[in-house]
């Protein structure tokens with residue numbers, strides 16, 4: 001057996017050396033960019049949360065299990081990696097013991113002869129084999145050759161995936177051969193439990209040579225697999241737990257990340273601030289967390305399959321956004337590392353010959369790594385981040401690239417420039433006078449039951465005995481359809497006895513469209529102005545009707561020192577209905593389908609309250625669209641897309657309304673002024689073309705509630 005041990009150990013040393021060299025290269029490459037200290041600080045300060053995330057997402061495979069059967073298959077294959085480590089301890093023990101004593105009958109101390117361990121090893125190996133079969137079927141059924149763009153694997157490296165499946169298959173069959181041969185020779189540590197290996201041993205001849213060759217094959221395939229893993233997308237086996245550990249919590253949704261230079265939040269007042277370093281313009285500006293995203297992508301395409309841009313024939317695929325950056329980073333890696341003072345020792349063999357030119361390649365541009373049409377197609381809807389099983393934060397990449405394009409290159413869709421100017425000059429995207437913000441108050445005052453309805457205005461300070469500041473938002477104050485929601489909410493709060501006040505002309509845009517466009521400077525300006533107003537007024541609790549305002553006030557203003565208790569109107573109204581302070585009485589005999597606003601649902605996990613309100617309205621019959629809740633489909637307005645033309649592919653709002661029409665609704669409901677506008681526009685087009693009935697309309701759930709509470713028509 002001495003020769004077996006020598007071959008086995010030499011193979012191991014060689015493979016570990018090759019894999020180790022590659023690992024060092026990956027580490028050096030990942031650390032060429034600016035630091036990301038906030039990720040480490042957060043993980044350290046929230047150890048309990050991080051441990052839970054590891055247990056739930058990594059070991060429990062929570063996100064993957066949403067996708068049965070591929071999730072179940074992956075669950076077993078992943079657990080096979082852990083459990084079969086014990087088989088490798090036995091294999092190495094056997095070749096070493098064989099070399100010393102001449103008999104490879106090693107067992108793990110204490111537990112190594114327990115039938116339950118033998119059973120578990122055989123069971124997980126069989127489950128892994130079945131998982132491989134499931135993966136193969138899924139890949140064949142979803143082949144890009146037959147489904148084209150509709151395949152979630154379209155654009156992925158297919159050959160590499162099949163090679164890895166083949167290698168795992170080799171590991172499993174050699175496992176059974178080695179264990180079967182060991183059993184035939186009386187060397188298997190288990191007398192029972194190993195329900196495949198022992199019967200297989202009964203069929204195999206007694207042969208030391210067979211056992212030795214099988215052991216070497218089993219170890220050899222594992223070592224080749226190790227080298228393949230660190231050179232392929234299967235690197236995620238090692239990097240995914242790290243990526244989950246350093247992801248933003250609870251996920252990369254909700255708040256946009258703060259803009260940082262050299263790891264520190266940007267201070268626009270700082271005279272030493274280098275304006276060329278805002279955002280990300282070259283691959284070398286990527287932090288190590290960005291590189292971890294690149295290394296962790298499994299190319300599964302779940303993000304792509306959910307992306308509204310991809311699903312309406314636009315060039316943006318969140319998967320390719322990550323892969324294109326990764327491939328570019330590998331192509332220029334030696335030079336990036338040399339520039340950082342690394343040795344640049346390992347060049348990618350597939351690198352373009354003119355690597356130096358590649359190094360200067362902009363991240364975004366007509367000839368850049370990412371085409372501008374890709375960058376500007378994103379609605380920030382979060383469907384990609386929500387589905388990614390390894391917690392890749394696509395929106396963070398997109399925002400950082402947009403920040404560079406907008407603030408350094410001044411390069412963004414020209415239509416959005418009008419919105420930016422309006423925000424700068426008038427504090428709202430429509431460019432209307434701030435005095436118009438109070439118009440709805442006057443309209444409401446004269447429209448309620450013939451009696452004046454007084455809405456309290458904040459006069460520097462919140463009026464005594466008011467509980468909530470009602471944040472009306474630009475759309476809620478200035479856009480006719482959204483104003484109906486504003487008035488309905490004001491009336492409902494009044495009926496329920498909730499005391500509130502509004503800022504009126506003193507309210508300015510929260511800055512959400514500026515921030516999502518990449519104009520961080522303008523966002524900062526608007527946010528600081530609002531925070532000053534809110535703090536001076538002594539505001540503690542805010543209710544907002546717009547999910548974008550809600551998200552910005554609740555999740556982003558704390559980054560700038562504005563911390564308030566913020567609720568969306570559907571959360572507050574649902575509570576008031578539950579408490580009996582609002583009682584829907586008049587039946588609304590309609591079939592209604594609810595559209596989840598992305599910034600309310602996915603970004604803030606408010607799914608149940610709007611549905612709860614509708615369920616309390618007598619007569620309402622609800623029907624879910626196929627894509628709903630965490631898989632809801634965007635209306636097309638987020639990510640500042642509301643202010644840009646949609647020139648490529650099918651319009652996202654049309655796609656969403658087409659889906660709504662499949663439920664044959666009387667009404668489409670939602671809980672966002674921007675969704676109302678987008679869906680309303682698409683419904684009007686459908687009415688004009690005769691595809692939707694004339695009576696079909698889109699309303700906010702607050703409008704449904706007031707109709708039922710008041711009995712008004």
Ligand code: SF4
Pocket residue numbers: 303306307308309310316317318377378379380381382383384385394395
């Ligand atoms: S945020 Fe939405 S639109 Fe943007 S890449 Fe992700 S899924 Fe696509």
Ligand code: SF4
Pocket residue numbers: 296297298299300301302303304318319322387388389390391392
């Ligand atoms: S980014 Fe995430 S969801 Fe998208 S392909 Fe990669 S691993 Fe899959």
